[in-house]
Amino acid sequence: MSARNPGTNLDLQxxxxxxxxxxxxLKRAQNIQGLxxxxxxxxxxxxxxxxxCIDLTTLAGDDTPSNVHRLCLKALQPIRYDLLKSMDMHDKGITTAAVCxxxxxVADAVKSLKAANSSLPVASVATGFPAGQTLLETRLQEVRLAVADGATEIDIVINRMLAITGQWEALYDEICQFRAACGDAHMKTILAVGELSTFTAVYRASLVAMMAGSDFIKTSTGKESVNATYPIAIVMARAIRDYYLSTGHKVGFKPxxxxxxxxxxxxxxTLIKEELGDDWLHPHLFRFGASSLLADIERQIYHHVTGQYAAYHELPMA
Structure with missing residues (x-):
């Protein structure tokens, strides 16, 4: 991870x-998709x-130590070794960015990665994910406990009610408290953009989250009806750029x-390269939150190497 965003005072103006x-x-989003x-x-x-750049994720009600262990092994060897070898990329240390x-x-993931002698980060969602509708003290305690168990990145969800009703001071104050509870762990702030009514609200929530010290801003929990879309990404990327130009602090982005x-x-x-530049094309400033994306990428790599498409059972699952 890069230098952290120390945050700034809340600039309501x-x-x-x-x-x-x-x-x-919308026009810019269309333009980028046409490139x-x-x-x-x-x-x-x-x-x-x-x-x-993938945060390889499992957030299911039926998660067990064994499927978390399998996820960790997949994160450490995301693409089949023989495929990487034929591309001369087998010794380049390709792993996903983190497991989430x-x-x-968290303790299960930390244990699996430690056993594999890996320093891959463990990220944890917290703060009453995905709705964020639990009491503040409960949400703060959840952050502290995840950090105590070894999570080095925390994906918090904002209290959408505060953003929807324009209570920006209260939102800033809550996120500052989460940042303090994270300690040395990097904080990714989930805006749940599908539940914010307008692009202007998304931009404002992005700014407030960055002013409160978020190291990343993230589109969605993945549990809303609308998640990561290109127009919303453009709005958030422009907020990141404006914040950087104003403060000199680079904040990451996670769809x-x-x-x-x-x-x-x-x-x-392509969107990140166009809107934020090459500096952001690295895991310390850009992440995908995904569970099934890796499987399709591995199929495409298999096709690139062999000229054929693999059946899903030929590629190890996450």
Whole structure:
């Protein structure tokens, strides 16, 4: 991870003067989706880059120590060794960026990675994920316990009610408390954009989250009806850029929810390159929150190497 975002004082004047031009955002999103994506070996290289930016995630009610262990092994060897070897990438240390689990499963993930002699980060969702509708003290305690169990990244959810009703001071104050509870763990703040009514609200929530010291801002929990979309990503990326130009602090971006195909991953990387520049094309400033994306990327790499598509049973599952 890179230098942390120390946050700033809440600048309400800046937050309130924001107006997002919806039509120009939609047009820009269309324009980015129309750009050509790389082909052949360049595409394979971009897909390997995408793999290194994935927070490989399991957030299911039936998670057990064994499927968390399997997830960790997949994170450490995300693409079949023989495929990497034929591309001469087997010794480049390609892993996913992190594994992401519920707080109750953090200890399992830490144990599995330790047994494999790996320093891969363990991320945990917290703060009453996904709804964020539990009492503040409960949410803070959840962060502390996940950190105590060994999580080095915490994905918090904001209290949407505060954003929807425009209570920006209260939202800032809550996120500052979460940041303090995270200690040395990096904090990714989930805005649950599908539940914020307008692009302007998304931009304002992004700014407030960054001012409160978020190291990343993240689109969604993956549990809302609308998750990561390209227009919303443009709004959040512009907020990140404005914050950087104003403060000199770089904040990361994490789209999550509904990103399943290699082709989509290429569009996301293109969007980040276009909107934020090459500095953001690294796991310390860009992550995918995904569970099934890796399987499709591995199928595309298999196709690149062999000229054929693999049946799903030929590739080890996460």
């Amino acid at each position: 800046w937050v309130m003067k924001v107006r997002v031009n919806t039509q120009s955002v 050509k994506t790389p082909k052949k070996q360049w595409q394979a290289a971009w897909l390997l880059k995408a793999v290194t 689990v519920y707080p109750a499963r 999550a929810g509904g990103i399943r195909t290699a082709q989509e991953a290429l569009v996301w990387l």
